[in-house]
Amino acid sequence: MIDFRYHLVSIVAIFLALAVGIVLGTTLLQDPAIDLAKRTSDELTNTNNGLRSDLDTLRGREAGNDAFIAAATPEMLAxxxxxxxxxxxxxxxxxxxxxxxxxxxxxxxxxxxxxxxxxxxxxxxxxxxxxxxxxxxxxxxxxxxxxxxxxxxxxxxxxxxxxxxxxxxxxxxxxxxxxxxxxxxxxxxxxxxxxxxxxxxxxxxxxxxxxxxxxxxxxxxxxxxxxxxxxxxxxxxxxxxxxxxxxxxxxxxxxxxxxxxxxxxxxxxxxxxxxxxxxxxxxxxxxxxxxxxxxxxxxGIGKGAASPMPAMPSATPSPTTQTGS
Incomplete structure (x- = not known):
């Protein structure tokens, strides 16, 4: 007849087997999962840094253009x-x-x-x-x-x-x-x-x-x-x-x-x-x-704008004096 001690040992053995399986499974999956997450994070960081660099470049170009136009405006519009x-x-x-x-x-x-x-x-x-x-x-x-x-x-x-x-x-x-x-x-x-x-x-x-x-x-x-x-x-x-x-x-x-x-x-x-x-x-x-x-x-640049600015008028040619032959 199987006594209580046998049942207890069997139950403990089952739980030990489950624990060992879980540990082995997570150990086998741990490194690939961490590597994948790290690669994804690195790619996102690189992309973000690239976008920031592009944004800084665009801001620099815009600031330069604005500075040039502001400086030239008095002469352009005089x-x-x-x-x-x-x-x-x-x-x-x-x-x-x-x-x-x-x-x-x-x-x-x-x-x-x-x-x-x-x-x-x-x-x-x-x-x-x-x-x-x-x-x-x-x-x-x-x-x-x-x-x-x-x-x-x-x-x-x-x-x-x-x-x-x-x-x-x-x-x-x-x-x-x-x-x-x-x-x-x-x-x-x-x-x-x-x-x-x-x-x-x-x-x-x-x-x-x-x-x-x-x-x-x-x-x-x-x-x-x-x-x-x-x-x-x-x-x-x-x-x-x-x-x-x-x-x-x-x-x-x-x-x-x-x-x-x-x-x-x-x-x-x-x-x-x-x-x-x-x-x-x-x-x-x-x-x-x-x-x-x-x-x-x-x-302008928004919806419904036909162009950024009106057509600039061409310079009026200076009158020329014609002499008879």
Missing amino acids: GTLTGQRVLLVETPGSSTAVREAAQQVLTESGAEISGRVTLTEKLLDPKGTGVIDGLVSQLKPANMAFPTTATAWDRTAALLAAALVTNDPAQAGTPNPATTDVVSTFETGGLLSTEGEPVKRATLAVMFAPEKPYEGESADIQAGALVSIAGGLDATGSGAVLAGAAVPAAVPGDPISAVRDDSDIAKRVSTVDTADMPMGRAVIVYSLREQLGGRAGQY
């Missing part, structure tokens, strides 16, 4: 906009640094800055359209008429543009007597703020888009409001450019995308999506010059 007055328009969320850099380049091109208008979130709030419409009806000149399809921001844009810009060089630098209270009333109402003397009308306008597209259920409405204002400035003045930075993809809250998606506005208002780069600031100036010639374009 006299380009001489005799023109430019209005600067900041929007909610736009970059002060981008605006300041563009303002410097515009000054280097010979333009005179008439002043700056900063739009507020209150102006773009869809819930406030009734108040804005009331102000427009109260302040508009008697002879100002709006299309039946005009939105509240279309009407606002037309009224503000009449007070801020003109396409008549003889009226540039002078207030519009028909809209003397428009800007001050909008400012008192918290719809905008001003710096300088923007009521002494400009001939051209540059609007700066928000750094990031607007978000939320009203994002497309807010972007559309800015498009209306840019369109109004273009229609009343000698041209307008909407400038900002490129976004990864066209989204409802991006005003630049909204202009490019509107075939009618895109024929009149130019956009530049590289305003955060030295190249883009020069392109703003060239785009304004193109606007003076009655043309518009979509420039």
